[in-house]
Amino acid sequence: MSKILNGIGASEGIAMAKAYSLAEPDLNFTETSIEGSASAEEVQKFRDSIHNTKVEITKIRNHAEKAVGPEHAAIFEAHLLVLDDPEFIGPIEEKVTGELRSAPQALVEVRDQFISTFENMENEYMKERAADIKDVSKRVLSHLLGRPLPDPASIDEAVIIIADDLTPSDTAQLDKRFVKGFVTNAGGRTSHSAIMARSLEIPAVVGTKEVTASAAGGGMVIVDGTVGDVIIGATAKEIKAYELKAENLEQERENLLELKGDETKTQDGVTVELAANIGTPDDVDGVLANGAEGIGLFRTEFLYMGRDTLPEEDEQYEAYKSVLEKMDDQPVVVRTIDIGGDKEVPALDMPKELNPFLGYRAVRLALGNKELFRTQLRALLRASVHGNLKIMFPMIATIQEFEEAKALLVECRDELKADKVDVKDDIEVGIMVEIPSAAILADEFAKVVDFFSIGTNDLIQYTFAADRMNENVSYLYQPGHPALLRLIDNVIKSAHAEDKWVGMCGEMAGDPEAVPLLIGLGLDEFSMSAGSVLKARRQIKNLKKTDMQHLAETALRSPDAETVNALIKEYTERI
Numbered sequence: 339m340s341k342i343l344n345g346i347g348a349s350e351g352i353a354m355a356k357a358y359s360l361a362e363p364d365l366n367f368t369e370t371s372i373e374g375s376a377s378a379e380e381v382q383k384f385r386d387s388i389h390n391t392k393v394e395i396t397k398i399r400n401h402a403e404k405a406v407g408p409e410h411a412a413i414f415e416a417h418l419l420v421l422d423d424p425e426f427i428g429p430i431e432e433k434v435t436g437e438l439r440s441a442p443q444a445l446v447e448v449r450d451q452f453i454s455t456f457e458n459m460e461n462e463y464m465k466e467r468a469a470d471i472k473d474v475s476k477r478v479l480s481h482l483l484g485r486p487l488p489d490p491a492s493i494d495e496a497v498i499i500i501a502d503d504l505t506p507s508d509t510a511q512l513d514k515r516f517v518k519g520f521v522t523n524a525g526g527r528t529s530h531s532a533i534m535a536r537s538l539e540i541p542a543v544v545g546t547k548e549v550t551a552s553a554a555g556g557g558m559v560i561v562d563g564t565v566g567d568v569i570i571g572a573t574a575k576e577i578k579a580y581e582l583k584a585e586n587l588e589q590e591r592e593n594l595l596e597l598k599g600d601e602t603k604t605q606d607g608v609t610v611e612l613a614a615n616i617g618t619p620d621d622v623d624g625v626l627a628n629g630a631e632g633i634g635l636f637r638t639e640f641l642y643m644g645r646d647t648l649p650e651e652d653e654q655y656e657a658y659k660s661v662l663e664k665m666d667d668q669p670v671v672v673r674t675i676d677i678g679g680d681k682e683v684p685a686l687d688m689p690k691e692l693n694p695f696l697g698y699r700a701v702r703l704a705l706g707n708k709e710l711f712r713t714q715l716r717a718l719l720r721a722s723v724h725g726n727l728k729i730m731f732p733m734i735a736t737i738q739e740f741e742e743a744k745a746l747l748v749e750c751r752d753e754l755k756a757d758k759v760d761v762k763d764d765i766e767v768g769i770m771v772e773i774p775s776a777a778i779l780a781d782e783f784a785k786v787v788d789f790f791s792i793g794t795n796d797l798i799q800y801t802f803a804a805d806r807m808n809e810n811v812s813y814l815y816q817p818g819h820p821a822l823l824r825l826i827d828n829v830i831k832s833a834h835a836e837d838k839w840v841g842m843c844g845e846m847a848g849d850p851e852a853v854p855l856l857i858g859l860g861l862d863e864f865s866m867s868a869g870s871v872l873k874a875r876r877q878i879k880n881l882k883k884t885d886m887q888h889l890a891e892t893a894l895r896s897p898d899a900e901t902v903n904a905l906i907k908e909y910t911e912r913i
């Protein structure tokens with residue numbers, strides 16, 4: 339019998355593969371001593387574990403070398419040296435043969451002696467060796483006990499990742515060739531792991547609350563990211579049914595590809611721009627494959643994650659340049675770092691906060707770390723000559739924040755020009771509207787910015803006071819709610835009164851239930867995960883803007899999201 343869990347469909351599509359649990363195993367064991375006659379066998383077991391650990395670490399090192407460069411892989415060399423060090427290995431084997439300790443027990447005792455010696459030394463370098471010993475011993479112990487540690491980087495066969503939660507940097511390290519999908523206990527539709535799954539175009543279900551417990555035994559898992567179902571231990575009949583469903587989805591995708599080169603125009607001839615969101619330069623391939631007309635959001639903070647050093651100006655310049663060149667002259671909106679919240683950067687010593695989403699994040703952190711900010715701004719300005727760059731600041735709450743960020747940008751531009759570096763003159767500079775204060779004061783902001791992009795993931799979180807990462811309050815994620823629609827309406831009207839354009843790069847922009855409303859409200863640009871672009875184009879081609887304006891007017895005067903959703907259904911079914 340299979341078990342079906344229902345969570346939040348976070349990234350469309352169907353995937354089937356065996357479960358790979360990212361949950362850390364319990365490495366506790368009961369202390370036992372061994373018979374003298376068994377000691378040779380125990381030593382052999384220990385040596386086998388050392389061998390297996392070496393194979394594992396070598397794999398991780400090779401992967402890290404390719405992914406983040408040799409200097410970041412050096413730590414694994416240190417780990418391999420520990421495994422070859424007779425001063426560490428010798429005493430463990432002696433404890434087994436001489437004191438008849440079990441291999442796990444001998445390992446733990448010698449490990450603890452080494453750690454306390456190293457930790458008591460003054461020298462920083464020696465103190466760090468304690469961390470190496472801890473890491474390596476944990477791996478050897480996991481082999482001795484037959485309870486493997488999770489290591490997403492070393493996955494080399496098709497799997498579905500099962501985890502309590504995935505951090506943005508965990509997600510950034512997933513290798514799409516092998517990771518066919520993922521399922522988590524925690525999270526909501528707009529948590530960053532869900533967003534990353536959409537940009538990687540791998541099916542995902544989040545917020546199931548109990549997948550780590552239910553799928554602990556491994557086995558075959560089916561993920562239906564379209565509806566949010568997860569089937570654990572699927573039967574042959576279920577596998578067949580889902581194979582058929584997957585084929586149908588594939589067929590639909592092929593039909594949609596016929597719209598790839600089309601303009602995005604409503605039935606009554608109103609054109610809007612359909613753009614895509616990216617996290618890394620590699621995502622541009624998906625943007626082009628799905629016929630997006632630009633990039634409406636490049637989340638640059640992903641360049642800073644999954645590594646322990648900060649990206650320097652030249653490295654960033656190359657990343658921005660490659661995106662701009664690949665996109666030819668199509669618009670590319672690059673958002674400056676939105677670090678903080680759930681997006682941690684190991685190279686920055688970020689304070690632990692009680693309310694990180696209300697804390698020191700995004701432009702607040704950038705303005706507080708001017709050198710970090712300047713490095714990014716200079717890289718962007720240098721790259722501007724390679725395409726159609728627009729720069730956007732995240733999490734702007736006040737006009738002063740925007741002005742301070744813009745002044746720094748101008749300062750960097752003047753500096754580069756004085757050094758005879760080419761920089762484009764007419765770069766548009768805009769803001770994300772994701773804090774209610776900016777949405778409410780949009781008329782004032784519209785006088786000073788070149789464009790707005792509405793970030794509904796955060797705007798909904800802050801308007802409804804509902805943590806976007808928390809599955810228990812995910813019912814408050816209500817893109818159709820009139821409270822939110824009134825804010826959006828205010829932003830669009832205020833921008834248009836000043837002849838400025840408005841985009842949306844939150845997940846709502848690609849939500850088929852919201853698209854008719856947004857057309858009616860007069861949104862100019864829709865930016866979404868690449869996989870949603872063609873569906874949105876097909877939908878918009880079937881809509882009449884004048885009808886959608888009536889729909890939007892009625893929605894704005896409605897009391898709740900249910901009423902609005904019913905209205906949308908009524909209007910769109912008439913088509």
Ligand SMILES: C=C(OP(=O)(O)O)C(=O)O
Pocket residue numbers: 533635637676772792793794795796797843844845
């Ligand atoms: C697009 C947004 O930014 P992020 O999801 O990266 O916070 C948003 O808040 O809607």
Ligand SMILES: [Mg+2]
Pocket residue numbers: 772793795796
């Ligand atoms: Mg945001």
